[in-house]
Amino acid sequence: MAAKILRGPQDAPIDPLRDKTVAVVGFGNQGHAHALNLRESGIEVVVANRRDTPNGRRALECGFEPMNIPDAVSDADLVIIALADEAQPQLYLHSIAPNLKADAIVGFLHGFNIRYGLIEPAADVGVILIAPKGPGRTLRRLYRQDRGLPCLFAMHQDSPKSDAEAIGLAWANAIGCARAGIIYTSFADETETDLFGEQAVLCGGMSELILAAFTVLTEAGYPAELAYLECCHEVKQIADLVYQRGLAGMYQAVSNTAEFGGHRVGPLLIDDSVRQRMQHILREVRDGTFAKALRQDYDRDFTWFKQQRESARSHPIEPAGETVRSLMPWLSEPQDSDSLSDPSPSGA
Ligand SMILES: NC(=O)c1ccc[n+]([C@@H]2O[C@H](COP(=O)([O-])OP(=O)(O)OC[C@H]3O[C@@H](n4cnc5c(N)ncnc54)[C@H](OP(=O)(O)O)[C@@H]3O)[C@@H](O)[C@H]2O)c1
Structure with a gap:
């Protein structure tokens, strides 16, 4: 069974995101790369993160004003959840869901919480997934080199009023992944194989x-x-x-x-x-x-x-x-590896 694959930015137009606001919730390993790549692709981005943590300070250094989650998501058309998986259910329930605007689309980077029913979005919320196949540092480095990491795309539920698939493909394009390829999957398959x-x-x-x-x-x-x-x-x-x-x-x-x-x-x-x-x-x-x-x-x-x-x-x-x-002291130099664990947004 072969997967459907889109190869190239022409198959994933960025226009559906052009007049939209994207909230990136979490500025860690993945969040920093999504926020920076989206912003450099000309998309309006706001960031939610605690200000007094290393990631919060890095967001400030990168020119974002880290907001609290309710404020960041309340005006967003696309809310990208770049929080640690285990922290997502509580924060979704108490800080994200009650503050989503009508027609908002929620974007996950991993299907875990949807696949196991730990987050159950309301029926009128579009729910999609873009999972870049590599750490945030690589996503960022390749974007800056006019290249991209392949990513997985999945849709859990469409949005009644916006085209959630078109928004997901535009997101994949804006972070550079469409330059490599967008592989269609489901939340269940992404989670289980991962x-x-x-x-x-x-x-x-x-x-x-x-x-x-x-x-x-x-x-x-x-x-x-x-x-x-x-x-x-x-x-x-x-x-x-x-x-x-x-x-x-x-x-x-x-x-x-x-x-x-x-x-x-x-x-x-x-x-x-x-x-x-x-x-x-x-x-x-x-x-x-x-x-x-x-x-x-x-x-x-x-x-x-x-x-x-x-x-x-x-x-x-x-x-x-x-x-x-x-x-080999040079092993710890950042340019020698795209560390999976180091969330520092090198090349910001
Ligand atoms: N790492 C990867 O290579 C990779 C690849 C593909 C997909 N993903 C997925 O991407 C998502 C994010 O993972 P990550 O690796 O980027 O995580 P991460 O580097 O550990 O960053 C986690 C973020 O969550 C925030 N956070 C954690 N607990 C919190 C709490 N209780 N309240 C408020 N904020 C909290 C952290 O904020 P502070 O900075 O304030 O602590 C940080 O911004 C996950 O769904 C993961 O499965 C990761």
């Missing part, structure tokens, strides 16, 4: 694979720095190759020894038992078990989550990593 991908591969799977390999090498008596270099540091070289050329292209670029070893050992490691556990992970994403666990822990001030974060930080791989990275 959660599954980050749990099974990108965050959960990859981290545990690295830690397991690091432990095997160090317990066998190899130096921790060597284990870190081989099983963690070099992930970037391979990830960059996969990113640029795909899996087959990566295998073409590495040595025959590396390719032979990969083909021989990969399927032994990732066998049917792993696939069965992946299917279990997918079931928990689809039936809402994961979303419920996240909400429950958030309601307990993320007690479990904070414990896991602390224990990960004290793993023996961390000092080894610090030693290795100290040999």
Whole structure:
């Protein structure tokens, strides 16, 4: 089943947003890039953020006047919700929904809260999603280079009086994504594939694979720095190759020894038992078990989550990593990577 894809700004005219006001609620990783790109595309933008936080101060530095949420959304035709996912339900209920103007369209960057029914917009509110496939820093950098990140587009409900799809495509154009491509999807598919991908591969799977390999090498008596270099540091070289050329292209670029070893050992490691556990992970994403666990822990001030974060930080791989990275101080320079976690609006 192939997705519908729009390729190029000509398929996503910016005009439907020209005489409109956009409120970007949240000036973090994604919010700063949306606000700045929209403004530079000639769209009227207001920003909502707490003023006394690093993001609030950055919004000021970027020439916005961070407003409170009710004031920012009350005149907006499109309200982009760039808040942390877990903070959205309460803020939507108490600060956004009661202050939306008639015919407003609400835009999400991730489908989580709609998919799991944690936000239930009124029937007369258009509800769309634009999910750029990368961090805000990359969205911003590519926009400034006249390029763009691809994005996903989905519509949960149309607006009775405005064309929510046309507004969504104009938004995608104004942040640069239409230069790459706009891929049609649904809130459910975006949410489920996104959660599954980050749990099974990108965050959960990859981290545990690295830690397991690091432990095997160090317990066998190899130096921790060597284990870190081989099983963690070099992930970037391979990830960059996969990113640029795909899996087959990566295998073409590495040595025959590396390719032979990969083909021989990969399927032994990732066998049917792993696939069965992946299917279990997918079931928990689809039936809402994961979303419920996240909400429950958030309601307990993320007690479990904070414990896991602390224990990960004290793993023996961390000092080894610090030693290795100290040999390459240039690694922390912003231009060398579009960090997923650093929300600072470089290039603002
Ligand atoms: N990060 C990514 O690469 C990425 C990619 C695609 C989609 N998304 C989606 O984009 C959305 C935003 O994520 P993000 O990564 O940009 O988040 P983020 O960098 O963590 O920024 C979160 C924003 O939410 C605000 N916020 C959090 N709790 C709040 C509260 N209780 N009251 C008021 N404001 C609060 C923060 O304000 P303060 O600055 O005042 O704390 C900040 O402006 C999410 O739906 C996410 O799933 C993210």
